[in-house]
Amino acid sequence: MPMKGRFAPSPTGRMHLGNVYSALLSWLSVRSQGGSWVLRIEDLDPQRSRRAFAEQVEDDLRWLGLDWDERYVQSEREALYLEHLNRLAQKGLTYPCYCTRADILATQAPHESDGRVVYAGTCRPKHLEGAWLNADSHPSGRKPATRIVVPDVTISFVDAHYGVQSVNLARHCGDFVLRRADGAWAYQLAVVVDDALMGITEVVRGRDLLLSAPQQIYLYRLLGFEVPVFCHLPLLCNLSGQRLCKRDKSLDLGEIRKSGHSPESVLGRLAFYAGIIDRPEPVSALELVPEFSWSKVPVEDMLVRPDFGEDSGEG
Ligand code: GLU
Numbered sequence: 001m002p003m004k005g006r007f008a009p010s011p012t013g014r015m016h017l018g019n020v021y022s023a024l025l026s027w028l029s030v031r032s033q034g035g036s037w038v039l040r041i042e043d044l045d046p047q048r049s050r051r052a053f054a055e056q057v058e059d060d061l062r063w064l065g066l067d068w069d070e071r072y073v074q075s076e077r078e079a080l081y082l083e084h085l086n087r088l089a090q091k092g093l094t095y096p097c098y099c100t101r102a103d104i105l106a107t108q109a110p111h112e113s114d115g116r117v118v119y120a121g122t123c124r125p126k127h128l129e130g131a132w133l134n135a136d137s138h139p140s141g142r143k144p145a146t147r148i149v150v151p152d153v154t155i156s157f158v159d160a161h162y163g164v165q166s167v168n169l170a171r172h173c174g175d176f177v178l179r180r181a182d183g184a185w186a187y188q189l190a191v192v193v194d195d196a197l198m199g200i201t202e203v204v205r206g207r208d209l210l211l212s213a214p215q216q217i218y219l220y221r222l223l224g225f226e227v228p229v230f231c232h233l234p235l236l237c238n239l240s241g242q243r244l245c246k247r248d249k250s251l252d253l254g255e256i257r258k259s260g261h262s263p264e265s266v267l268g269r270l271a272f273y274a275g276i277i278d279r280p281e282p283v284s285a286l287e288l289v290p291e292f293s294w295s296k297v298p299v300e301d302m303l304v305r306p307d308f309g310e311d312s313g314e315g
Pocket residue numbers: 008009010042191204205209
């Protein structure tokens with residue numbers, strides 16, 4: 001398969017530096033290997049996604065000089081998610097779940113302190129064959145979410161940057177959701193169907209998603225798709241050591257562009273964080289292509305000053 005990478009932003013706000021860091025490294029990896037780059041707008045959360053943010057992502061990427069070869073919008077691809085969900089349902093691997101968030105938290109083991117929710121299997125039927133009969137007339141009157149059955153299995157894979165990872169899915173997440181009760185498609189299903197159908201061979205993204213890869217590999221295998229190479233990245237963090245997020249206003253691209261930084265200045269600093277150049281000097285995206293090598297990219301997270309300031313930005 002020809003080499004293909006992707007950047008898959010969720011348009012729920014302006015891109016912050018961490019998003020740009022992922023975009024840049026995925027783009028450089030692709031361009032340095034002569035591959036193609038896909039931009040996929042992940043707008044499946046109807047409450048939080050905004051078209052204006054999606055347009056802004058495209059404007060920001062153009063401003064940075066990160067060009068894409070194909071572009072997709074997930075909300076236009078729902079029929080594909082349904083088709084693949086049906087394939088899993090036909091294998092007898094899915095069931096309706098009527099639990100509310102409060103029900104799930106009530107059955108949660110107290111040690112899951114990292115925010116992970118491990119589903120206790122409350123709605124999993126004894127016999128999966130008839131699982132969907134009468135699914136619409138549950139005594140609670142609620143509409144069900146769709147969960148996939150997760151066996152007591154350990155998924156191992158080699159992350160190209162962080163090495164061997166092994167996760168027992170039953171302990172890590174339990175039966176996970178493929179479609180929410182309100183009909184919204186879950187990230188785990190959509191990302192697998194899309195990466196597979198788009199022919200993505202290399203997934204580059206922040207290491208906050210490192211332990212989503214085993215759930216995704218489980219789905220790849222069940223659907224008979226080839227698993228791509230996963231290459232997770234260190235995170236850019238604020239000075240309190242937390243991963244940058246929408247709340248770190250000063251480090252979103254809107255503020256950075258307003259404060260007068262050029263695209264070359266932003267790219268130079270990010271390339272410096274990534275070990276690609278020795279000093280945070282202005283540089284264009286194209287100039288970075290011959291300099292890029294995965295072996296230069298660190299594995300440790302990095303602290304970024306709130307003013308994205310004059311010194312190296314290292315914590
Ligand atoms: N849409 C996800 C996010 O913005 C990224 C998904 C992925 O790269 O797999 O966090």
